[in-house]
Amino acid sequence: MRPKLVLFGDSITEASFSDGGWGASLAHLFARKADVILRGYSGYNTRWAVKILDKAMAGIGGDAESPAAVTVFFGANDASLPDQRCGFQHVPLEEYRENLRSIHAYFKKKWPSAAVIFIAPPPIDEEARIKYPSGQAERTNEAAGKFAKACIAVAKELSTPVIDTWSKMQEIPNWRKSTLSDGLHFTTLGNKVLFYQVVNILIDLGLSEEKLPADLPYFYEVDPNDPSKTFG
């Protein structure tokens, strides 16, 4: 049976199988070796995520079918400014920390052998988030950064791997436009940046494409003079 990789998060996870998306890239990389299972919920924050864990993970597998890894990618909605148009998605920073701990505990109880990988929220291009008539952005890069730092701190506390999306994206030249399509969601380049970050963590966890076994022989392993040696 192939190992499973579960992607749990908000819209940036839900959209991860769009053309060039980071989830699709993972599924492509592991095409012969692992199944990538998508559980992305646009608009959700950690407060709602905590409530829906059982339903979201229903049928993915019992103890014996524990996924190899789960990514937990929330915070972009939690970090919405409380007094702006997405205020109802806002979650206070301390509750965000506590919700991340709860999500981590849920997975560690349900699937003790699964690696839980936190993904911190991305940076924000505020200019691209301004809407009229308010003329205000509903998210700021500063707020996103606070939630990213909180996510990283909780990961450290729990000794679980974490990707600092907020910082990594801002290392890319012209990151506001090159990595973000609307100031929040990812361009193809942004998707690739996150994809390689996830791949690096998986390598650290011993879940590299190279190390995982294929379920069936590769074409180049078949003897052209006698394919039946391979397939009986």
Added chain:
Amino acid sequence: MRPKLVLFGDSITEASFSDGGWGASLAHLFARKADVILRGYSGYNTRWAVKILDKAMAGIGGDAESPAAVTVFFGANDASLPDQRCGFQHVPLEEYRENLRSIHAYFKKKWPSAAVIFIAPPPIDEEARIKYPSGQAERTNEAAGKFAKACIAVAKELSTPVIDTWSKMQEIPNWRKSTLSDGLHFTTLGNKVLFYQVVNILIDLGLSEEKLPADLPYFYEVDPNDPSKTFG
């Protein structure tokens, strides 16, 4: 539990989660509703496919977890010319028909409620398949067409839905270059052509994105004034 859609086939299935790929597009369309499971085996023909069914499908689900649909997409390798460099992948036309019947019977026994969707092989741009020193193509469009017609005939005989990839692709302007990247595999446009064909068949089967239920509420269903009404 979400319905599953299993993609079983050769390299054109294995590569279906590359950027813009038809498998990734299905996973994206059904992001909140169904799981797309990739079982593509580059280079395989139906003779080998028949042998590996049990291993390839291991762990996908028992009777109670029957996938909603399985795509069966072989023939491009079976149609390799027997006297050219990929001759060891060739399968005689009558055996190809018989193998398709066996694959169909396997899925109908394993998962009686699953729809089995045949996908006929694509057309070939012979010029792009010529290699040196032989100066010959190892596949011809004529041979691919014969296998496509055989696939369609077997589908009719078994009353199972089928996509006539060979014909549909050739309806696209400049199909040799616009839909095929190397005379055999798909460009982004070729991927989209097949994607929409699969979507149409799924709609016919009652498996449209519109009709399938979401496992959890959409963001727009949440009352901004009282999200707890939705999430408790």
